[in-house]
Amino acid sequence: MTLKLIYPTLAMIFWIFVVGVVLALRRKTAFTSGAVRPDEVTVSTERYPVPARLAAANFTNQFETPVIFFALVMIAMETGATGYVMALLAWLYVATRVVHTLVHIGPNPLKLRGAIYGIGVIALFCMWLGVLISVL
Structure with missing residues (x-):
C-alpha cells in the first residue's frame, strides 16, 4: 500500500516547513536585537549572526538530498516498491534529516553531523x- 510511503513523505515536507520557521525566527531575532540591519543583508547573508546562518544553511540542505528522496518515493509508488522495508528506509531517512537539523542548528559538531548525513544517504541508496x- 502506497500510504506506507505517504506518511514519511508528508513528515519530510512538514520538517522543511519547521526549518523554514526556525530560519524566519532566527532572522527576525537578528533584526530585532540589532545584530544586523536590513541593508547589511540585501546582497549577502554573511552579516547575519551564526545562529541565523546555520538555520539558513540547514534550510538549503532541505532542498538537496530530500529531492532524491521525493523522486524515489514517487518512483517507488509507481513501480510498486512500497513494502515495509522501503517504508522503514523512508522513515530512517526522515529521522536522519530531523536529527541532522537539530545537530546543525544546535551544537553543530561536524563529525557527528557528517555521520548522521551519511546514514541518511545510505538509506537513500538502499531505497x-x-x-x-x-x-528488474
Whole structure:
C-alpha cells in the first residue's frame, strides 16, 4: 500500500516547513536585537549572526538530498516498491534529516553531523536499490 510511503513523505515536507520557521525566527531575532540591519543583508547573508546562518544553511540542505528522496518515493509508488522495508528506509531517512537539523542548528559538531548525513544517504541508496530491484 502506497500510504506506507505517504506518511514519511508528508513528515519530510512538514520538517522543511519547521526549518523554514526556525530560519524566519532566527532572522527576525537578528533584526530585532540589532545584530544586523536590513541593508547589511540585501546582497549577502554573511552579516547575519551564526545562529541565523546555520538555520539558513540547514534550510538549503532541505532542498538537496530530500529531492532524491521525493523522486524515489514517487518512483517507488509507481513501480510498486512500497513494502515495509522501503517504508522503514523512508522513515530512517526522515529521522536522519530531523536529527541532522537539530545537530546543525544546535551544537553543530561536524563529525557527528557528517555521520548522521551519511546514514541518511545510505538509506537513500538502499531505497534506490529497492526501486531498481522492483523494476528488474
